[in-house]
Amino acid sequence: MADDKSKTDNRDRSKVAGDEDYEIAYLSKQAGITPEQARELIKRYGNNRDKLMEHARKLT
Template sequence: MADDKSKPGGQDRTRINVNEDYELRDWSKKLKVTPEQLKAAVKAVGTNAEAVEKHLKGK
């Protein structure tokens, strides 16, 4: 589901949307990886932020 930018809050904080530049930038910074590494992790395990973080830490 796409972000509804008119509604502030945490409804999408458990998902990573690598198609949104600001999310790609912010999640890459938070997880201390490059945007390319983040995209690869999302491709491997899906958009769930917890699963992506576990995948990245496992490498």
């Protein structure tokens, strides 16, 4: 089921929801990597957005 984008709350936006395709697509676009690379980074380093971006920069 898709998220209701009109509902906002105090969720932790510093985390990447690795099971959501739109999150993977956003991360890969922002970092300039492929979605497969983004998924591998999440598996390897967890879902902390800052840490993922740090490691993604090393791939480019």
